[in-house]
Amino acid sequence: MQSLSSRKLTWREYFVVASLLFGLFFGAGNLIFPLHLGQLAGGHWGPAALGFLVTGVLLPLLSVMAIAVTRSEGVFDVGRPLGVGFALTFMVLIHATIGPLFGTPRTATVSFTVGVAPFVPAHYQKLALLVFSVVFFGLAFAFSYHENSILANVGKVLNPMFLALLFLMFLVAFLMPMGNPMHATSTAAYTHGAVVNGFLEGYNTMDALAGLAFGVTVVSAVRQMGQKKSTDVSKVVAKAGLLAMTGVGLIYLLLIVAGAMSLGHFKLSADGGVAFTQIVHYYGGAFGQVVLAVLITVTCLTTAVGLVAAFAQDFHKHFPKVSYHTWLALTTLASFGTANFGLEQIIAWSTPMLMFLYPLAMVLILLSVFSNFFNRDSRIYFFVVLFTVVPALGDMVVSFPKVVSASAFGQSVASLRAMLPLSALGLSWLVPALVGLVLGLAVHFVKPQPQVALQPARVDDED
Structure with a gap:
C-alpha cells in the first residue's frame, strides 16, 4: 500500500519552490509601481510601504495558499462554491485583467517606456511603440505557439543578471542618494492616508490575481516533491513563500525608498516607468540604461509568453470548441491593440477594474484559506x-x-x-x-x- 506520509524536504528543495514563487510574482512591471509609490508618498514612504506590502506581498502568498488548501486546479475552482456560472465569470475576468486587457499589454509598454522611449524623439513615440509592440507580441506568439522553452531558458540566465544589476543600482543609489527620503514632499493623498493609499497602490501589481491563476503550478510542483497531505503542501508553500516573498518585499521596500529619494533631483513623474528611466540614466548613463533595457525587455517578454500561453490554455480548457492556437492568436492581438494606448492609459483604465476585482479576490482568498x-x-x-x-x-x-x-x-x-x-x-x-x-x-x-x-x-x- 502506498505510504500516506510526506517526506521531509531539503533546504535546496525549499529554495526551488521559493524561486518558482519569486518568478511567479516578480516581473519587470513590478518595478514601476513601488517606485512611483515612493514618489507619491515622499516623506511618508514608511506607512505607504506598509500598506503596499499587504496587497503586494502578503495577499499574493495567501492566494497560493488558497489554491493549496482547497486543492484547486485553478482560479475556476476557487469560485466554484458559488456555482459554475460565477466561477466561469470570475475566471474570465481574472484572465482578461492579467491578460489582454491590462497585464500582458503592460509587459510591452513597460519594456518600451524603459528601454526604447528614452532614445526616440517625442513626435515618433507612437510609431515607435507600434513597431516595438508588433515585434514584441510577434515573438511572444511564436514562442507560445511552438511551446518553445528557449526564451524561458534564456530568462533563467538573464533574470539573475537583471536582479544583480538592480541591486547594483540600489547600492549606488544609497551610497550617493539624490535626496533625503524623510524630507521628500508628499502628495496630498499620502500626507494623511499613506497606509490606505499604499494598500490600494498594491492592487496594481495584480499579483494576488496572478496567484489565483497560476498558483496551481506551485502547488503541483510541491506535490511532485513527495508532499502527499494537503496540510503538508500548505506548510511547504507557506515556508517557501515566506522566503520568496521576503525577497520580493525587500525589493519593493528598496524601490519605494529610491523613489522617495529621487524627488531630490527629479519632479514627480507621470508613472513609474518614467521614474525608473530617469534614475537608471542618472546613475548609469546611456550605457547602463541600454544594458538594463535589454534585460528588462527579455524579462517582460518571458512574462508575456507565460501570460498568453496561460490564457489560451485555460480558455481552451473551459471553451474547448475554440482551439488553443486560436485563443492564443486572439489574446496576442488583443494585447497588441491595448498596448498601443500607452502605459499611462493602461494604468488609468486598469485601476477601476482592479478596484472591483481585488475586493472579490481578497474575500475569496481569505474564505478559501x-x-x-x-x-x-x-x-x-x-x-x-x-x-x-x-x-x-x-x-x-x-x-x-x-x-x-x-x-x-x-x-x-x-x-x-x-x-x-x-x-x-x-x-x-x-x-x-x-x-x-x-x-x-x-x-x-x-x-x-x-x-x-x-x-x-x-x-x-x-x-
Missing part, C-alpha cells in the same frame, strides 16, 4: 460575495477616468457610495463584507451544510 473551519459552506461564500460585489462596483465606477466618473451616472453612483463607511478611503466594500460574513456564519451554525468537494477524493490527499 480558512474554508476548513466552516466546511467550505457555499452559503457563507454567497453572503460575503454578495455584500462585497455591490460596493466594489461603486468603487469601480468612481475610479474611472473623468469621462465616466464625472458623468451624471458616475455622480449618482458616487452619491450612493458616499453613504457607506470607509468610502472616502476606497474601502467601501470592507464593512459590508464583514456584515455578510456574520450573516453567513449565523446561517452556517444554525443549519450546518456538508463539506463541498471540488473533485473526487484522492487517497494521497487525505489528511
